[in-house]
Amino acid sequence: MADIRAQLLAAFEVEHREHLEAIRRALTAPEQADLREVFRRAHSLKGAARAVDLPRIEELAHGLEDLIAGVGEGAGALDRPTLDAIHLLLDRIEAEAEAARTGVPPDGPDQAPSEGEPPAEAAASAVEGEAGLEYVRIDAQALRELAQAAHQLANDVRAEQSAPQQLRRLHRESRRLEQLWSELRLRLGEGRDGARARDFEHALKTLTRDLADLGQTQHRTSWSLQTDLGVLREQVDRIALTPAATVFGDLGRMVRELARAEGVEVDVRVEGLDVRAERRVLQALRDPVIHLLRNALSHGAEPAEARRRAGKPEALAVGLQISARGDRLQARVYDDGAGPDLARIEQAAIDRGLLPKRSPATPPPSPEEVLALAFEPGVSSAEAVDRLAGRGMGLSIVLQSVRGLGGGARLGARRPYGAEVVVSAPLSLARQTVILIETGGGTFGLPSFGVVRLLRLAQDRLETVEGALTARIGIGEADVVVPVVSMAAVLGNAESEIPASGGTVSAVLLSRGERHVAFAVDAFSDVREMAVEAAPGEGLDAPLALGVALLEGETPLMVLDPDGLVDRWLRDERRLAAAGLGLASRAAERPRQRTVLVVDDSITTRTLEKSILEGQGYRVLLAVDGVDALHVLRSGEAIVDVVVADVEMPRMDGFSLLQAVKADASLAALPVILMTSRNDPTDVRRGMDLGAEAYITKQKFDQRELLATIGRIL
16 A cells, blocks of 8 residues: 555656646736636646545645635635735645655755655656556666666767778779779680689679678668667656756745745746756756745845836746756746846955956956856855845855856846846766867867857958957857957967968857857867766866866866856956957847747648748748647747747647747747637637737738738737
8 A cells, every 4th residue: 555655646746746837837927817727727736635645735725726716706806915825825735745745744945855866756757647657766876877878878889880881982992893803804805714713703793792781781770779779868868857846846935935034025937847857967956046046035135116116016026947958957047136236246356356456447347257256255246144145155156066067157137137047057967968179289078058159260351359369250140259269278378379270260159148259279079979077176277177078998088168268268358358359239230030930730821921921021930730839939949029820730729829828927928819710709709818919810811911910019
């Protein structure tokens, strides 16, 4: 019975988080919330709690159900007190579920998770709530060794990829020998050794044929190995990578409880908990993220009058966004407070001896340089020390923690107001994509996530600006004058010049925030997937070293930190940074091309609408259904200005897509136009109720109407 109980609790762990996240997401835009869906979630949560015999959660869910029902029936409204009451119930449900999972009663917001992973949580992470699967306990070390073995197998397969090419070369040589032999026989004629010559010719043709067959077999085997390896790695990732909810799922409740204790009205948003990464990476990021959330609450809180004057909502917005880009995990913590105080940070850095005192006539350091100094020990912009922040050590510890993972951190201003800190780390410590570069007589690695572009610059097109060598590079829609710096010089060889070969300079374009720098290198040698371990602290200074990987023959490869390289340039070339080199000129930017996402399962309709819209100068993205559209919207790869969606589509129809967009706080403001072949007033009313900006029927489709509608909305 104990095993059955563990399985039920593991399934409930996944289900209750899904319901709580969906309810909170719906309530981020209360005026557009679908109360029927919220009620359904509360009702399902109550039933699930009853099924696993958790009466306290069942009671709390019943209270939530009554509260939502009262609003839906007109007995109340989704005003601030009601929303606070709902979030309090959700937090209590979450705390009780945590207590049921760990066996430890709720003990406040700062309770740290245990180092090990309880069996129920391990099972929930492994199966994501899929029914009918058996729950098992997996040793974390064995799992890491499995991932490393898969990585090593990938390296071995890659090493064998040259075999088919070599066989093709041998086959060509064999054919050439056949041709030469035929010419030689014609010259020599049939002599007494004719039989032996025929035997030689037969053997040569057999060899040619066998080489051709072997080459085809090797090609098929190589393709099969690559396919099987891809499946293996996908299966390993399914086991090794766990949803972020298992580590960060309780942090929204933590912030709300801290805010209540501090008397701060707060609107907490947590997104991306379904993103998967290695548990040890997520666990290592938990403490840094907790500190950043406490910082956001402390530094972002403002007097109510100040928020009203700025046109902000009454409640302080504090958010955590988890996302995956390539093989990197990003955790973005933000608030809509006053934003970073550059003057206070600069003064704190001067007091710590990190910046020289400057006269009123001396230009200030660049914002990027000042914000980077916030991660130095003892630098804080807080006016006083309280229990949340102010000692000036927190950001330093955050950076130190994520560097140990091969990650980085960046502080920036958030538009139109507020601050954000983005910490990044690899999704998996078992492998990262690394670009191998040659510079200053050595080989180094650069993680691909930090590289904007690899460049080959014509030497005669380089210009000197403010005494520095520069190149004009198109970045986005802006023309940016980017400084070209010797990578070897930044790494310590001060006498190193810009390396050039054949009239060109090879360079790698890096960025930090909005600052761009091109680091010139001798050559790019390879791109590999490698295991990157923490740097031992020897050789290069720590800010420049992200970690160490092993090449063939156990040769160590120093993997450089892209952020550290740009920070070093900012520090050493303060004059050039202050001159604005490497920054896009906002005045020179062209108006941004508007982007339309067309969602339709009919390729004919998609092609027609794409042609019409591109003819009017719009950039057009395509999606085949609602699921595909949400992937495009949430990937962050493009800024979409308006969505034009068909109603009737497989997997996710237009109504469901519209509802998902309006329920997602990061997408809720995105206008959606619905198109359908059905001219049903009920459908029109439903679309408008869900928040569609317009509804166009295909029977009377007129491209002028579509263009006019989009023009009106934009």
